[in-house]
Amino acid sequence: MQATIYTKFFLAALFLKSLIESVLEKRNLNHILKNKEVVPAKFSTQISLADHQKAANYSAEKIKVNQYFHFFDLVIFLAFTLGGGLEMLNLKALSFGKSEILTGLIFFGLLGIITSLLSLPQSLYFTFVIEEKYDFNKTTLKTFIADRLKGAALAIVLGGPIAYGILWIMEKLGNFWWLYAFIFLAVIQLLLVFIYPTFIAPLFNKFSPLEEGEVKEKILNLLNRCGFKSSGLFVMDASKRSGHGNAYFTGFGNNKRIVFYDTLINSLDSEEVEAVLAHELGHMKKKHILKGMIKGFIMSFLGFALIGYLKNNNLFMQGHGIQSITNYTVLTIFSMVAGVYTFFLTPLSAYFSRKYEYEADEFASQNAKASKLISALVKMYKDNASSLTPDPLYSKFYFSHPPALERVSYLEKFN
Numbered sequence: 001m002q003a004t005i006y007t008k009f010f011l012a013a014l015f016l017k018s019l020i021e022s023v024l025e026k027r028n029l030n031h032i033l034k035n036k037e038v039v040p041a042k043f044s045t046q047i048s049l050a051d052h053q054k055a056a057n058y059s060a061e062k063i064k065v066n067q068y069f070h071f072f073d074l075v076i077f078l079a080f081t082l083g084g085g086l087e088m089l090n091l092k093a094l095s096f097g098k099s100e101i102l103t104g105l106i107f108f109g110l111l112g113i114i115t116s117l118l119s120l121p122q123s124l125y126f127t128f129v130i131e132e133k134y135d136f137n138k139t140t141l142k143t144f145i146a147d148r149l150k151g152a153a154l155a156i157v158l159g160g161p162i163a164y165g166i167l168w169i170m171e172k173l174g175n176f177w178w179l180y181a182f183i184f185l186a187v188i189q190l191l192l193v194f195i196y197p198t199f200i201a202p203l204f205n206k207f208s209p210l211e212e213g214e215v216k217e218k219i220l221n222l223l224n225r226c227g228f229k230s231s232g233l234f235v236m237d238a239s240k241r242s243g244h245g246n247a248y249f250t251g252f253g254n255n256k257r258i259v260f261y262d263t264l265i266n267s268l269d270s271e272e273v274e275a276v277l278a279h280e281l282g283h284m285k286k287k288h289i290l291k292g293m294i295k296g297f298i299m300s301f302l303g304f305a306l307i308g309y310l311k312n313n314n315l316f317m318q319g320h321g322i323q324s325i326t327n328y329t330v331l332t333i334f335s336m337v338a339g340v341y342t343f344f345l346t347p348l349s350a351y352f353s354r355k356y357e358y359e360a361d362e363f364a365s366q367n368a369k370a371s372k373l374i375s376a377l378v379k380m381y382k383d384n385a386s387s388l389t390p391d392p393l394y395s396k397f398y399f400s401h402p403p404a405l406e407r408v409s410y411l412e413k414f415n
């Protein structure tokens with residue numbers, strides 16, 4: 001076998017990634033179980049020992065099951081790449097005897113069908129066994145199947161033309177194809193941000209205007225105080241699928257909507273909802289959403305530039321298991337293995353994300369009551385059965401939000 005240097009590098013990175021993942025998971029599991037018997041002092045008045053133990057059991061069970069699924073995913077991943085799975089799929093796609101672009105679309109289609117079938121057991125197990133056991137699951141089998149079918153239809157209707165566009169650009173636009181492909185995809189992404197709230201999200205959930213009353217009054221006042229305009233306040237029927245609560249913004253410019261999960265509205269009082277929204281407004285005001293988008297575009301630009309550079313490097317492609325180098329196999333192998341290398345950047349992006357969370361909390365404390373944000377967070381930790389005692393190293397590596405104790409201690413400074 002040729003291309004051993006690249007293969008060795010790839011396998012070393014994959015091994016290191018798997019090692020870090022399993023060591024951290026193990027640490028997290030031990031830490032949660034070790035702290036299972038006592039509610040942390042800060043939360044002892046609001047969270048009962050029974051709830052604390054429920055959270056510990058729920059987290060522990062998810063971690064244990066994930067160990068098996070991670071191993072399964074690793075085997076599948078190796079089978080697709082170095083194992084020659086993508087090569088076999090390519091032969092199948094070629095057997096239809098179509099042009100290169102159409103062969104590429106057939107290849108993507110086959111790959112999509114296989115990967116979604118392979119992810120089915122995992123998704124079924126989490127929804128109908130674990131979430132069910134802890135009373136979070138509200139999804140019926142009918143909703144589950146409908147979601148899958150709608151997802152597949154969306155992948156064909158949206159993903160098909162986008163894939164066609166990129167393959168066409170690669171074939172027709174010469175050496176700088178990667179630059180045009182980046183621009184093409186960036187424009188599509190911006191377009192999707194605009195159409196998502198009005199056309200895509202309603203396919204999966206019902207959105208109804210927030211009812212008149214105390215909550216709405218508080219929110220309108222808050223928006224006014226912060227000088228913020230939105231094109232509507234909506235409640236989403238999240239309870240149709242699960243008991244987990246949340247609030248978020250969608251769209252931007254004049255098409256900006258504020259969406260509350262009905263689960264959130266039902267469990268928080270009006271001042272708590274106000275504090276949660278103030279936190280989300282903080283993300284807007286401190287330009288975190290814009291920064292996130294710019295970061296996404298920079299990553300995408302670098303990714304395309306790298307594919308443009310490596311596309312004709314046969315040794316690199318062969319080193320990752322691709323013998324038949326075509327535009328679509330290059331795109332596929334690149335998107336599959338990129339995660340192995342970018343994994344090592346996880347702590348960095350988690351760090352920045354936590355920094356943004358603190359900034360948004362600070363904003364929330366200036367524009368609403370910090371004590372109400374704390375009580376809202378505690379309710380959400382409780383309702384979501386989030387562990388209050390994750391392993392410190394684990395949370396440093398992965399957490400996009402500060403762990404419960406640190407976050408509440410930070411907010412208490414504003415009281």
Ligand SMILES: [Zn+2]
Pocket residue numbers: 279280283357360
């Ligand atoms: Zn946040």
